Amino acid sequence: MKLSNISAIAFAAAMLVPFAAQASDKEYKLVLTSEAGDRDSVLGKAMQNWASMIEKNSDGRIRVNVFYQGELGGQQELFDQLVKGNVHMMITWPQTSYDQRIGVNYIPYLVLGWDDAIEAFGREGWIRQLLDPIYQDIGLKYFGPFPEGFGGIATKGRYATSFEEAQGLKVRSQPIFPLPQTIQAMGFQAVPIDWAEVYTSIQTGVVDGDSSNVIYWDYEYFRDQLDYFVQSSHNFSSYSLLMNGATWEEMDEEDRGIIESASVAVMDQQFKDAKAEDDKWIAAAQESGMEYIVPTPEQKAAWVERVRTEVWPQAEEALGTEIMDVVRANASVPK
Structure with a gap:
């Protein structure tokens, strides 16, 4: 109860x-x-x-x-x-x-x-x-x-693997800095929504999907609403x-x-x-009919460059130079 x-x-x-x-x-x-x-x-x-x-x-x-x-x-x-x-x-x-x-x-x-x-x-x-x-x-x-793993972008109707394709797609973001800023930098319209309200928001068209979760959450809770999961891997969940x-x-x-x-x-x-x-x-979602898309190395590299260029300076302003110096010294280097 x-x-x-x-x-x-x-x-x-x-x-x-x-x-x-x-x-x-x-x-x-x-x-x-x-x-x-x-x-x-x-x-x-x-x-x-x-x-x-x-x-x-x-x-x-x-x-x-x-x-x-x-x-x-x-x-x-x-x-x-x-x-x-x-x-x-x-x-x-x-x-x-x-x-x-x-x-x-x-x-x-x-x-x-x-x-x-x-x-x-x-x-x-x-x-x-x-x-x-x-x-x-x-x-x-x-x-x-x-x-949990790397987060992605789950949507219905259409999907995006680039900044240009993401234009006009509204996706839910966790209301935690800098996740909305990240989704916005990727080209989507970020709508910060608490977890408990996500299903209704997708169902009623407030948003076109969810973001920054591993596929489990989008498959297990929203699979009747969502068609695609793009493995953008912009965050480690x-x-x-x-x-x-x-x-x-x-x-x-x-x-x-x-x-x-x-x-x-x-x-x-x-x-x-x-x-x-x-x-x-990932396998379960595919078997149920959700299309699983992995961006090409070139598509991912474009997102990485755009997001790091736009969001990391915002993070430095909010978190401080000392922290971001450690981040830059240790963050993964694109191959």
């Missing part, structure tokens, strides 16, 4: 319950959620695994209640509640509303292939080194990324495993270790499975 947003947030706020005097005996009830993914999705199962490992390794002292997409609210609302501590843990696309520097996670054409992505987004990767102190500044504990910083800080070393080791297991498994999982859904 779905909880109303008001009662759900009130419920979540009451869920952190420490007991007993000795740290090793403390019991917790934590709330873990995400803005997307039902219980049968890869993301939903990852949340279940994270929760179950924590409960098992703490002998039941740390209980984790999992809420799936839409059950506690929308994307921005949930992130607000995570920062406030009413929601304790999330696997999410972090919002840039508290600190624009989080946008480094969404810089377009940052990596151009799977090998580069795994190296950059891995637990020891250079992107992790950039993001960790930023999350600390807004009061969050960052465990690391939950990679990666959620983040996060925890409210105050909740993290009040825990002792043993309990932190339990939660962090479980998060590492979830992330390591996803890094092993991500490409195969993405390939599986």
